[in-house]
């Protein structure tokens with residue numbers, strides 16, 4: 001069943017766990033990730049980011065992800081991540097995507113506000129929810145893509161103004177988290193997260209969730225993060241895992257066997273992050289009454 005991401009985030013926040021957010025970059029990822037969520041009875045979010053569109057156009061990927069999400073026995077949010085333009089976000093909304101992100105983190109504050117507000121007006125007209133970013137989570141999951149590894153942290157003094165001026169449903173914040181691989185020792189500022197969480201009920205989102213010690217995640221959730229994005233840490237071992245499963249001697253495995261191993265791999269990785277965020281067994285938090293279905297679709 002499909003839910004809006006902000007609805008999942010709000011419930012996670014009030015129950016002190018976080019929604020695992022994974023890339024629904026292809027069929028193997030999507031199917032394996034949903035299978036893990038169903039096995040552990042966890043709500044989950046599947047994202048698609050513009051970096052993926054070169055290999056899988058959103059017009060092909062989103063209908064596939066939405067179909068898998070609709071058939072899932074647990075709540076699944078489907079989000080366009082890091083939407084960069086009005087036109088790109090409009091295309092996702094037209095495909096029926098109910099959760100979108102506008103990433104204006106590289107814009108000056110006033111321009112980020114103005115453009116986010118426009119996106120919010122459009123998306124809300126489609127009954128979709130919007131995440132925006134204040135501060136800038138640096139780094140990149142692309143090969144060699146660490147041109148701006150640091151980003152800059154979210155200024156807590158701008159948070160209330162940003163939320164009130166834009167009408168955004170959830171907020172990605174920067175507190176030492178980085179996309180892709182960390183260079184050197186990560187410095188996660190949990191006090192900043194707690195300070196921002198103390199001044200707003202708007203759900204807070206962490207991008208760049210990969211690569212931290214397992215025991216940091218419960219502290220991040222306790223500080224006030226309700227949704228954590230994983231990609232690099234999930235996918236970086238996929239190729240070696242597939243090679244290991246197939247074995248060096250088998251040069252010509254039937255491709256559907258490779259796909260089946262990939263589904264198993266992503267299921268296993270997703271089970272692990274569900275464990276880190278405390279969302280296992282929480283799908284029943286989202287039992288819908290028939291009357292609510294229209295507004296949550």
Ligand SMILES: [Zn+2]
Nearest residue numbers: 179207208229
């Ligand atoms: Zn991200």
